[in-house]
Amino acid sequence: MSKKKIASVASILVAAVCASSMAADMPDQWTKDISQTPQSGHPDTKWFQDAKFGMFMHWGLYSEAGNVWKGKDYYGSGEWLMHQAKIPAKQYAELAATFNPVHFNADDWATFVHDSGAKYLVITAKHHEGFAMFKSNVSDFNIVDATPYKKDPMALLSEACRKHGVQFGFYYSQNLDWHEQNGGGNTWDFDPKSKDIKKYYAEKSIPQTKELLSNYGPLGIMWFDMPGGLTHEETLAFMADVRKLQPNCLISSRVGQGLGDFEDLGDSELSPLPIAGPWEALFTHTDSWGFQKYDQNYKTPKEVIKLLVSTSARGGNFLLNVGPDGEGNLPEKSREYLLDVGKWLKENGEAVYGTTHSPIRDQPWGVCTAKPGKLFLHVLEVPHNNVIVVPNFTGDVKSAGMLHALASLQWKMENGTLEVTLPGNLPASLDHVIEVNYTGELQDGWKSTPAVISQEFNSVAVDASYADLAGNTKIKTQTYSQYFGNWKHDTVIEGQQSPEDTATFNLAVIEPGDYRLILEYACGADGKSQEGAIDVNGRTYTFQTLFTGPYDSHQPLMFVRHTIGIIPLSKSSDLPLVIHPLANSPSFFWLRRVVLEPVSSAP
Ligand code: JFZ
Numbered sequence: 001m002s003k004k005k006i007a008s009v010a011s012i013l014v015a016a017v018c019a020s021s022m023a024a025d026m027p028d029q030w031t032k033d034i035s036q037t038p039q040s041g042h043p044d045t046k047w048f049q050d051a052k053f054g055m056f057m058h059w060g061l062y063s064e065a066g067n068v069w070k071g072k073d074y075y076g077s078g079e080w081l082m083h084q085a086k087i088p089a090k091q092y093a094e095l096a097a098t099f100n101p102v103h104f105n106a107d108d109w110a111t112f113v114h115d116s117g118a119k120y121l122v123i124t125a126k127h128h129e130g131f132a133m134f135k136s137n138v139s140d141f142n143i144v145d146a147t148p149y150k151k152d153p154m155a156l157l158s159e160a161c162r163k164h165g166v167q168f169g170f171y172y173s174q175n176l177d178w179h180e181q182n183g184g185g186n187t188w189d190f191d192p193k194s195k196d197i198k199k200y201y202a203e204k205s206i207p208q209t210k211e212l213l214s215n216y217g218p219l220g221i222m223w224f225d226m227p228g229g230l231t232h233e234e235t236l237a238f239m240a241d242v243r244k245l246q247p248n249c250l251i252s253s254r255v256g257q258g259l260g261d262f263e264d265l266g267d268s269e270l271s272p273l274p275i276a277g278p279w280e281a282l283f284t285h286t287d288s289w290g291f292q293k294y295d296q297n298y299k300t301p302k303e304v305i306k307l308l309v310s311t312s313a314r315g316g317n318f319l320l321n322v323g324p325d326g327e328g329n330l331p332e333k334s335r336e337y338l339l340d341v342g343k344w345l346k347e348n349g350e351a352v353y354g355t356t357h358s359p360i361r362d363q364p365w366g367v368c369t370a371k372p373g374k375l376f377l378h379v380l381e382v383p384h385n386n387v388i389v390v391p392n393f394t395g396d397v398k399s400a401g402m403l404h405a406l407a408s409l410q411w412k413m414e415n416g417t418l419e420v421t422l423p424g425n426l427p428a429s430l431d432h433v434i435e436v437n438y439t440g441e442l443q444d445g446w447k448s449t450p451a452v453i454s455q456e457f458n459s460v461a462v463d464a465s466y467a468d469l470a471g472n473t474k475i476k477t478q479t480y481s482q483y484f485g486n487w488k489h490d491t492v493i494e495g496q497q498s499p500e501d502t503a504t505f506n507l508a509v510i511e512p513g514d515y516r517l518i519l520e521y522a523c524g525a526d527g528k529s530q531e532g533a534i535d536v537n538g539r540t541y542t543f544q545t546l547f548t549g550p551y552d553s554h555q556p557l558m559f560v561r562h563t564i565g566i567i568p569l570s571k572s573s574d575l576p577l578v579i580h581p582l583a584n585s586p587s588f589f590w591l592r593r594v595v596l597e598p599v600s601s602a603p
Contacts, residue, residue: 133309
C-alpha cells in the first residue's frame with residue numbers, strides 16, 4: 001500500500017476524531033499520523049511496532065479501596081475514586097497506613113506478563129492520586145516511606161521483567177496530582193486560582209520523572225498521560241530531560257502538544273481503518289483501569305484475541321490493562337483468561353508479532369495481518385461451508401496452509417477473489433490462522449472493496465467507516481462514557497439532511513437470497529420520527545427513525561437495532577445499498593452499521 005493512501009485514510013480518521021466533542025475535563029484527542037511529524041532525537045520505534053501486544057497495570061492506593069468508599073460502591077474508573085467521592089487529600093492519604101501488598105511477587109507478575117504473550121509492561125509509577133509506587137526522595141508520599149510494606153516493588157518488577165525479556169515502562173501522571181496543592185485537578189481541597197502548576201512540575205513532576213529514569217535500569221517507555229500546564233516549548237524541554245537520561249526510551253503522545261514517539265488512541269478506542277506510524281490502542285480487561293471489588297466484566301480470551309488481531313490488522317499495538325488489588329494479587333480471571341491468550345500466541349504468534357497492517361479489510365470471518373510475501377487470515381468465525389473468501393486479492397498465490405499445523409489447504413483464485421477451504425475436522429481454536437504465501441503486491445482495499453455478503457454466516461455487519469458519502473453526509477467518531485470515565489467510541493455516519501445526502505454501502509453478494517436488513521443507530525430528539533429510505537436491488541424500502549435519547553458525552557449513547565425488513569439480494573459483485581432521508585429533514589440518525597442476516601441460514 002502506498003504511504004499516501006494510508007495517510008489519507010488516517011487524515012479522514014483524524015478529522016473524524018477531532019470533530020468529536022470530548023468531555024469537559026478531558027483533553028483533546030491526539031490522534032494523528034505520527035509518521036508525518038518530524039521530530040529530532042526520535043528514538044527507534046521498531047521494537048515497539050514489532051511487539052504488537054503490551055500489558056498495562058494500574059496499581060496504587062485506589063487498588064486497596066477497590067472503588068468502594070465508606071461502604072458505598074462507585075462505578076467507573078476505580079483510580080478516579082478520590083475525585084469521584086471528592087475525598088479530602090489528607091483523609092485519602094490515610095489509605096497508605098494500611099497499604100501492604102504482601103502478596104506482590106515480582107517474578108510471578110513478570111512471568112505472567114511473559115506467558116500472556118505481551119512483549120512489554122507499562123505500570124503506574126504515580127497516577128492522579130499523587131502516590132508514588134516507588135521510593136522517591138522528592139515526596140515521602142511513596143510506598144517505601146508511607147506504608148507498612150516499606151519495599152520498592154518497582155525495583156523488583158523492572159528487574160524481573162528484564163530477566164523474562166519483557167520491555168518495562170512507567171506510566172506517570174505528569175500534570176494531574178490530587179495530593180498536591182499545586183498539582184492539577186484537585187479543586188475540592190485547593191483553590192484552582194491559587195495553583196502554580198509550573199511550581200508543581202519543577203518540584204515534583206520533573207524530579208520524580210528523573211528518579212524513574214535514573215533508578216530502574218533501561219526503560220522502554222515513559223507513558224505520560226493527561227497533559228496540561230506546559231507550552232509546546234516547555235513540553236519539548238520536558239522531553240529533552242527524558243532523552244538526556246535515556247535516549248532510547250519512547251515517550252507516549254499523551255505527553256501533550258502533539259508530541260511523543262507513538263500515538264495513543266482514546267481509551268477503549270479502536271481505529272476503524274489502518275493508521276500509519278507507531279500507535280497503540282488501549283483497553284482494560286474489565287470496566288475499570290484500577291481494581292474494583294465488584295467488577296466481574298472480564299473480556300473473554302476470544303474477545304481479547306479479536307481486539308488484539310484487529311489492532312494488528314490496522315497496524316497498531318494493543319495495550320491491555322489488568323488491575324491488581326491492594327494486596328498485590330492479580331485478579332484470578334485476568335490470570336486465567338490472559339494465560340489462554342498466551343497459549344494461543346505461543347502457537348500463532350508468527351501471525352501477530354512483527355506483522356504490519358493488512359491491505360485486506362475486515363471480513364465476516366475475521367481479519368488479516370501481513371508480512372512480506374505472507375498474508376495471515378485470522379478466522380474468528382468459521383463459515384458454515386468452511387470456505388474463506390478473500391476479495392481483492394491481487395497477488396499470485398504460491399501456497400496456503402494452517403499456520404500452526406502446517407497442513408496445506410485447498411485454494412482457488414477466481415476473478416481476483418481467493419478462496420481457501422478449511423479442513424472439515426478443524427480442532428477448536430480461539431482464532432484459526434491460515435498462512436497464504438504469495439508473490440506480487442496486494443493492493444489496499446479497505447475503502448474500495450465491497451463487503452462480502454453470503455449465507456455462510458448467521459449475520460454480517462458492515463460498519464459505517466466503509467460507506468461512500470455524498471452531499472453533507474459525514475463520518476464522525478462519537479465519544480461518550482458509560483460508567484464514569486468508562487469511555488466508548490463509535491464511528492458513525494451523520495449530517496444527513498436531504499435525499500442527496502447519501503451513504504452508500506457497496507455489497508458483493510456471492511450468495512443471493514433473502515436477508516433481514518437491520519440498521520444499528522442512535523437518534524436524538526432532532527432526528528426522531530424522520531422518514532428514511534434504503535435503495536437496493538431496484539427497490540426502495542422506507543422506515544421512520546426511532547428516538548434513542550439525546551447525545552451527551554457523559555451519558556451512555558444508546559444504539560438500537562432497527563429491523564427494516566426482509567430484502568431479496570441478487571448475486572452481484574458490486575451492489576450499492578444507499579441510505580438517505582426521504583425528504584428534507586432538520587437532522588437524521590447516527591448510523592453505526594448495517595447488518596444483514598440470511599433468512600434461510602442455519603441457526
Ligand atoms: C486517562 C486516565 O485519566 C485514566 O485514569 C487511565 O489512566 C487512562 C488510561 O488514561 O484517561 C483518559 C485519557 C485520555 C482519554 C480518555 C481518558 N482520551 O483521550 O480519550
